[in-house]
Amino acid sequence: MGALYNEVADRLQAQVQDGVFRDGDRLPGVRALSRQFGVSVSTILHAHQTLEARGYVQARERSGYFARLPLRDAPEPVMQTDRSRPVPVNAREMTVELCADEQKRMVPLSGAIPHADFLPFRQIQQSALWAARRGIETLEYAFPGKEPLRRQIAQRMATIGVPITPEDVLVTNGAQEAIILGLRAVTQPGDIVAVESPSFPGILQALEVVGLRALEIPTHTAEGLSLEGLELALEQWPVKACVVVCNHSNPMGARMSDERKQQLVSMLAVAGVPLIEDDIYGDLYHSGERPKPARAFDHTGNVIYCSSVSKTISPGLRVGWMLPGRYMANARQHKYFSNLATSSIPQMAVAHFLEQGGYDRYLRFARQNYRQATERMRTAVARSFPEGTAISRPQGGFVLWVQLPPGVSGTLVYQLARVENINVAPGLMFSISNKFESCLRINCGNPWSDRIDHAVVRLGALAHEVQARSI
Amino acid sequence: MGALYNEVADRLQAQVQDGVFRDGDRLPGVRALSRQFGVSVSTILHAHQTLEARGYVQARERSGYFARLPLRDAPEPVMQTDRSRPVPVNAREMTVELCADEQKRMVPLSGAIPHADFLPFRQIQQSALWAARRGIETLEYAFPGKEPLRRQIAQRMATIGVPITPEDVLVTNGAQEAIILGLRAVTQPGDIVAVESPSFPGILQALEVVGLRALEIPTHTAEGLSLEGLELALEQWPVKACVVVCNHSNPMGARMSDERKQQLVSMLAVAGVPLIEDDIYGDLYHSGERPKPARAFDHTGNVIYCSSVSKTISPGLRVGWMLPGRYMANARQHKYFSNLATSSIPQMAVAHFLEQGGYDRYLRFARQNYRQATERMRTAVARSFPEGTAISRPQGGFVLWVQLPPGVSGTLVYQLARVENINVAPGLMFSISNKFESCLRINCGNPWSDRIDHAVVRLGALAHEVQARSI
The missing domain is CATH 3.40.640.10 (Type I PLP-dependent aspartate aminotransferase-like (Major domain))
Known part of the structure; x- marks a missing residue:
C-alpha cells in the first residue's frame, strides 16, 4: 500500500519536473487522478501529502492542489570550527521572553514544544484520572x-x-x-x-x-x-x-x-x-x-x-x-x-x-507527524528564504537549524518577525560567544496550516529584506 | 457545648490532682460518669480526650480510662545566645537518611510531615479528578x-x-x-x-x-x-x-x-x-x-x-x-x-x-488535631524524659523542640532509637555549628496510638540510659 501512493507521487513529481505541470498550475481533481491512475481517492490524497512534504505540490483551501517546482535543494549548514575559550554563562532574558504568557497568541515557530494535536491527550487524561x-x-x-x-x-x-x-x-x-x-x-x-x-x-x-x-x-x-x-x-x-x-x-x-x-x-x-x-x-x-x-x-x-x-x-x-x-x-x-x-x-x-x-503505538504516529512536519517546513523554508540559506536535515525531533547567507542577521529577522506576531528562535540563544548571529531555529512541532505557511513566507521575505539592508 | 466538656474535664482533673484518683487508678466507666455529671456520653468522651491531652488521663485499649498525675511541668528551652560566625553549609546525609524509603516502616517521630489521617484526602482526590x-x-x-x-x-x-x-x-x-x-x-x-x-x-x-x-x-x-x-x-x-x-x-x-x-x-x-x-x-x-x-x-x-x-x-x-x-x-x-x-x-x-x-472548614479540623496531638506529645515527653528536660510550647504547627539535660547527647538517643525502629530528629540537624547536640525535634503530626505512646516511653528510657552513661 505504501508503495502504491509513493509510486503515484513519483509519477506526479516527474510530471512537475518535466514541465507537464508548471509552477503554479492547478493539478487535476482528486477524482480525475483516481480514475487516471486507477487507484482509490485516498491513495491520491496520500500521494498529494507526500508531494507536499517534498515541496512539489501546494494545497490551497477550497481551491485544490497546485504544482510547485522546488527552486533548489538547500545545503546543510557548515560546522563552525573556530576554537573556543570557557565562558561563564549569563542569563539570556530572551529565552524567558520567548516563553512568556503574552507570546501565546504568536505563531509558535520558536520553542521546541510539541503541539497538543501531536500529543496523546485522551490517553494521558485517562492515565491522569487513574492516578488521581x-x-x-x-x-x-x-x-x-x-x-x-x-x-x-x-x-x-x-x-x-x-x-x-x-x-x-x-x-x-x-x-x-x-x-x-x-x-x-x-x-x-x-x-x-x-x-x-x-x-x-x-x-x-x-x-x-x-x-x-x-x-x-x-x-x-x-x-x-x-x-x-x-x-x-x-x-x-x-x-x-x-x-x-x-x-x-x-x-x-x-x-x-x-x-x-x-x-x-x-x-x-x-x-x-x-x-x-x-x-x-x-x-x-x-x-x-x-x-x-x-x-x-x-x-x-x-x-x-x-x-x-x-x-x-x-x-x-x-x-x-x-x-x-x-x-x-x-x-x-x-x-x-x-x-x-x-x-x-x-x-x-x-x-x-x-x-x-x-x-509505542502513539510513538509511531508521533514520529510520522514530526518527520512530515519537518520535511514540509524544510521545503517551505528552502522556497522562501534567500539563496545561500543552509538548512539542517534532522534525523529526529522537530526543529530546523537555518543558517542565513553570510552577513544576514538572524537576530534582526527575529525582531522584525516579532512585530508581525511570528515567534522564531534567534541563533544567538544557542551560544554564549555570539557564534550564530546569522542563524535561526524553527520549531516544526505544529500541524501544518495556512497560518504557519504564511508565517514562513513572511520570515523568508524578512530575511530578504534584512539581506537587502545589509548589502 | 465546649464549655460543658471543659467543665467536666476540670472537675475530673481536680479529682486527680486532689488524690481522689491516684496515678494508675481506673476511672469510673463512661456511662457511670455520664449519670454522675448529668451529661451525655459524648461529652464525657470529649472530656476524657481533653484530659488525655493535658496528661491527666490515659486510655488503655479495651480496659477504659486511667488516672495519671503529670509529674511536673517541663520548662521551655533556654535561648542559646552565643555569638556565631558565617559558616559554609555542608551536606548533611542525615536528612536524606531520615527520608529514605527504608525508613518508612519506622515510628515517624522525625520528619515534620502530616499524617494522611490529618489531611483532607477525599476532597483533594475530588480536586485532582476535576483537574485531570x-x-x-x-x-x-x-x-x-x-x-x-x-x-x-x-x-x-x-x-x-x-x-x-x-x-x-x-x-x-x-x-x-x-x-x-x-x-x-x-x-x-x-x-x-x-x-x-x-x-x-x-x-x-x-x-x-x-x-x-x-x-x-x-x-x-x-x-x-x-x-x-x-x-x-x-x-x-x-x-x-x-x-x-x-x-x-x-x-x-x-x-x-x-x-x-x-x-x-x-x-x-x-x-x-x-x-x-x-x-x-x-x-x-x-x-x-x-x-x-x-x-x-x-x-x-x-x-x-x-x-x-x-x-x-x-x-x-x-x-x-x-x-x-x-x-x-x-x-x-x-x-x-x-x-x-x-x-x-x-x-x-x-x-x-x-x-x-x-x-477553611478543613483547617479548623486540622488546627484542632495538631493542637491536641502536640499537647498530648508534650505531656508524654514530660512524663517519660529525664528531669531537667525542657520542652517548647509551640503556638502552631506540629513539632516539639526538646532539650535534654546538660551533657545528654540527643544524637546518641537518635542513634539508639533508630535501632529500635523509632525515627526522631537529632538537634545537630538544626544548626551548622553543632549547637544543639543535646536536643531532639519530635513530630506530632500523627494520630495518637499505642505505637506512638510506646515509642515516646522508649525515647524517654533511652534518654535516661544516655544520661546514666554520661555521668
Missing part, C-alpha cells in the same frame, strides 16, 4: 520516585541496550532538572563544562544555575559533537563534565553513530570526565531503529543519563528522570535539597501510560 | 503558574493583610524551591545569609544548594528570632539576605508578635537586606486569629514571601508559591531555568480545592 483515583499514596513525598514509574523506565531502558533496575532511576521535574542535578553531582561552581555548539539553551541555562563556565565544542549538523574538538578541549582545559545530546540534538537534529557514541564514552571515561547525556529526543527518530543512547556503551557508571516525557507525552506533566550511574548518592541528595520530590500524581500517570502499552 | 478532566491546557508548560491558582492565592493573601494581584504570584515546587529561588534572586555564591538558630534543615539545605554561608541568629522558643541578635549581625557582617519563619517556626513553634515582625521588616529595609519569609505553618495556629505574615508590614517590596500546601493539604502534590516582591524578574528567570514550570494538574487541583471553599 489512587489511594492516600498520592499524598506522600514520592522521593526518590514512585516505584511503578521507576520500574517502567527500567523496562524501557532495557529495550534500548541499557539493562538497569528501578533503583538506578531518580525521578525529576523534567530533563532540565535532571541535567542540573547531574551537573551539581559532579562539579563545583566555576568549573568548566564542555557543551555542543550550537547548544540547546536549556543546557546553557543549567550551567548558569550551577555557576559553571561553558566550553563550546564544534558540532556537525549530521554527525553531532566533534570528537576531535572535544579531544583538543580535554587536553587544553580542566573540563569537569561534558553535556551532549547524542540523538537528534537540538537545534541541529544531528545523531551520533553508535561508533562515535562509543568513542565519546570511552574518551571521557579515560579522561575521568563524567558525561551527562540528554536523550529527550531519542524516541522521536524519523526512520530506522530507535538509536541507542551513549549510556548503552558505558560500563563504568560514568554516564549520567537524563530524559523526560516532555517532548513525547506532555510538557505540562513535568516528569523526567535520570540514571545517575555512580553519582547516584550526590544526585539524590541534591534532588532532595532542591524540592524534596516530584509531584506524585503526574508520576503515577506516566507510569500508568507506559504500563498500558499505548506508548 | 480539564482540557488540553493540562499539557502546557504552566509558567509562571496557572492563573486560577494565582488568583486563589491572591484572594487568600488579601484576607491576611497582603493585598496583591495574581501577577505578583510565582508558582513553585513547594516552599523549599521558593526559598531557593528567593536566595538565588538576591545573592551570589559565597554570600552571607542570616538564619534562625535552631533553623529548619530545609533552609540550611537551600543555602547549601545556592553555595551560601549561614550566619545563625539566636531564636527564642516563644518570641522567635532575636532582633537584637540580628541587629548585631547586620552591623558586623555583610549579610545579603535573611530567612525567617515568623509564624510557628520549625523546630521551636515560636511566633513573632506583629510588633516584632514590623521591626524586623523595617530593620531589614533600612539595611537594604531582603527578607525571605517562609510561612508554611501560618495557617496552623493553635488558637486565636490567623497571625499575619511579616509581608503584611512590607511597603517596599523587600519581603520575598514563600508558602505551600505541603503542611496543610498534601505534601505529595508539590505545589508551593512565592511573592517575590521587587525581585520578581530574577525569581521568574531562575524558576524557568531550574525546571521551566510546576506540573499543571497539581496546580489546577489546588486551585479547585481552594475555590471550593472547603479549605
Whole structure:
C-alpha cells in the first residue's frame, strides 16, 4: 500500500519536473487522478501529502492542489570550527521572553514544544484520572520516585541496550532538572563544562544555575559533537563534565553513530570526565531503529543519563528522570535539597501510560507527524528564504537549524518577525560567544496550516529584506 | 457545648490532682460518669480526650480510662545566645537518611510531615479528578503558574493583610524551591545569609544548594528570632539576605508578635537586606486569629514571601508559591531555568480545592488535631524524659523542640532509637555549628496510638540510659 501512493507521487513529481505541470498550475481533481491512475481517492490524497512534504505540490483551501517546482535543494549548514575559550554563562532574558504568557497568541515557530494535536491527550487524561483515583499514596513525598514509574523506565531502558533496575532511576521535574542535578553531582561552581555548539539553551541555562563556565565544542549538523574538538578541549582545559545530546540534538537534529557514541564514552571515561547525556529526543527518530543512547556503551557508571516525557507525552506533566550511574548518592541528595520530590500524581500517570502499552503505538504516529512536519517546513523554508540559506536535515525531533547567507542577521529577522506576531528562535540563544548571529531555529512541532505557511513566507521575505539592508 | 466538656474535664482533673484518683487508678466507666455529671456520653468522651491531652488521663485499649498525675511541668528551652560566625553549609546525609524509603516502616517521630489521617484526602482526590478532566491546557508548560491558582492565592493573601494581584504570584515546587529561588534572586555564591538558630534543615539545605554561608541568629522558643541578635549581625557582617519563619517556626513553634515582625521588616529595609519569609505553618495556629505574615508590614517590596500546601493539604502534590516582591524578574528567570514550570494538574487541583471553599472548614479540623496531638506529645515527653528536660510550647504547627539535660547527647538517643525502629530528629540537624547536640525535634503530626505512646516511653528510657552513661 505504501508503495502504491509513493509510486503515484513519483509519477506526479516527474510530471512537475518535466514541465507537464508548471509552477503554479492547478493539478487535476482528486477524482480525475483516481480514475487516471486507477487507484482509490485516498491513495491520491496520500500521494498529494507526500508531494507536499517534498515541496512539489501546494494545497490551497477550497481551491485544490497546485504544482510547485522546488527552486533548489538547500545545503546543510557548515560546522563552525573556530576554537573556543570557557565562558561563564549569563542569563539570556530572551529565552524567558520567548516563553512568556503574552507570546501565546504568536505563531509558535520558536520553542521546541510539541503541539497538543501531536500529543496523546485522551490517553494521558485517562492515565491522569487513574492516578488521581489512587489511594492516600498520592499524598506522600514520592522521593526518590514512585516505584511503578521507576520500574517502567527500567523496562524501557532495557529495550534500548541499557539493562538497569528501578533503583538506578531518580525521578525529576523534567530533563532540565535532571541535567542540573547531574551537573551539581559532579562539579563545583566555576568549573568548566564542555557543551555542543550550537547548544540547546536549556543546557546553557543549567550551567548558569550551577555557576559553571561553558566550553563550546564544534558540532556537525549530521554527525553531532566533534570528537576531535572535544579531544583538543580535554587536553587544553580542566573540563569537569561534558553535556551532549547524542540523538537528534537540538537545534541541529544531528545523531551520533553508535561508533562515535562509543568513542565519546570511552574518551571521557579515560579522561575521568563524567558525561551527562540528554536523550529527550531519542524516541522521536524519523526512520530506522530507535538509536541507542551513549549510556548503552558505558560500563563504568560514568554516564549520567537524563530524559523526560516532555517532548513525547506532555510538557505540562513535568516528569523526567535520570540514571545517575555512580553519582547516584550526590544526585539524590541534591534532588532532595532542591524540592524534596516530584509531584506524585503526574508520576503515577506516566507510569500508568507506559504500563498500558499505548506508548509505542502513539510513538509511531508521533514520529510520522514530526518527520512530515519537518520535511514540509524544510521545503517551505528552502522556497522562501534567500539563496545561500543552509538548512539542517534532522534525523529526529522537530526543529530546523537555518543558517542565513553570510552577513544576514538572524537576530534582526527575529525582531522584525516579532512585530508581525511570528515567534522564531534567534541563533544567538544557542551560544554564549555570539557564534550564530546569522542563524535561526524553527520549531516544526505544529500541524501544518495556512497560518504557519504564511508565517514562513513572511520570515523568508524578512530575511530578504534584512539581506537587502545589509548589502 | 465546649464549655460543658471543659467543665467536666476540670472537675475530673481536680479529682486527680486532689488524690481522689491516684496515678494508675481506673476511672469510673463512661456511662457511670455520664449519670454522675448529668451529661451525655459524648461529652464525657470529649472530656476524657481533653484530659488525655493535658496528661491527666490515659486510655488503655479495651480496659477504659486511667488516672495519671503529670509529674511536673517541663520548662521551655533556654535561648542559646552565643555569638556565631558565617559558616559554609555542608551536606548533611542525615536528612536524606531520615527520608529514605527504608525508613518508612519506622515510628515517624522525625520528619515534620502530616499524617494522611490529618489531611483532607477525599476532597483533594475530588480536586485532582476535576483537574485531570480539564482540557488540553493540562499539557502546557504552566509558567509562571496557572492563573486560577494565582488568583486563589491572591484572594487568600488579601484576607491576611497582603493585598496583591495574581501577577505578583510565582508558582513553585513547594516552599523549599521558593526559598531557593528567593536566595538565588538576591545573592551570589559565597554570600552571607542570616538564619534562625535552631533553623529548619530545609533552609540550611537551600543555602547549601545556592553555595551560601549561614550566619545563625539566636531564636527564642516563644518570641522567635532575636532582633537584637540580628541587629548585631547586620552591623558586623555583610549579610545579603535573611530567612525567617515568623509564624510557628520549625523546630521551636515560636511566633513573632506583629510588633516584632514590623521591626524586623523595617530593620531589614533600612539595611537594604531582603527578607525571605517562609510561612508554611501560618495557617496552623493553635488558637486565636490567623497571625499575619511579616509581608503584611512590607511597603517596599523587600519581603520575598514563600508558602505551600505541603503542611496543610498534601505534601505529595508539590505545589508551593512565592511573592517575590521587587525581585520578581530574577525569581521568574531562575524558576524557568531550574525546571521551566510546576506540573499543571497539581496546580489546577489546588486551585479547585481552594475555590471550593472547603479549605477553611478543613483547617479548623486540622488546627484542632495538631493542637491536641502536640499537647498530648508534650505531656508524654514530660512524663517519660529525664528531669531537667525542657520542652517548647509551640503556638502552631506540629513539632516539639526538646532539650535534654546538660551533657545528654540527643544524637546518641537518635542513634539508639533508630535501632529500635523509632525515627526522631537529632538537634545537630538544626544548626551548622553543632549547637544543639543535646536536643531532639519530635513530630506530632500523627494520630495518637499505642505505637506512638510506646515509642515516646522508649525515647524517654533511652534518654535516661544516655544520661546514666554520661555521668
